[in-house]
Amino acid sequence: GQQVMQIPQYQHVQEGEDFTTYCNSSTTLSNIQWYKQRPGGHPVFLIQLVKSGEVKKQKRLTFQFGEAKKNSSLHITATQTTDVGTYFCAGQGSGTYKYIFGTGTRLKVLA
């Protein structure tokens, strides 16, 4: 079945440093979503990417969808303490309705 892996599992950065998490699917995706979960909270939707090679920006966050629609990345420029949390990607396989969540990357930002 469809699997979605994320690396790294954990990342500690100094405030102001950049951060990137990568998401890889075992199958081609129709679209991919990204969520952020703060400690003790629930996942909050960040963005959805649909097109091959798509790049979207939200302030300091840059999201990319691979050309083959099997991988994606989230890059945060100049991290802030408010960026702390776990970032999940969620892929919807071609021809399916369900979203498979990646294993998540837990980000800690040191002030």
Added chain:
Amino acid sequence: DSGVTQTPKHLITATGQRVTLRCSPRSGDLSVYWYQQSLDQGLQFLIQYYNGEERAKGNILERFSAQQFPDLHSELNLSSLELGDSALYFCASSVGAGTTWTNEQFFGPGTRLTVL
């Protein structure tokens, strides 16, 4: 506040028992998803309903069942509970379910289930 409500917030029960978790989606959302999140783990997709019908199934155990009612609220039933079922159960809702929508999922606060 996402607009998705889940009850109860916490549930403590014993092995072998049966519990029901309830979810009310955001107004206007037709899809409901259920996820299980064990301690420090990712989100495991359980099941999805769209407008009352089962749309997709994940790694949901046979001891678990769910349904979506005509008023679109959903219930997740967990029976013959085991220690390993202790987890945070999230419900999420979205407007649609197909690939032509931006299927932004709005998550509820979750129900924390503890099986003793």
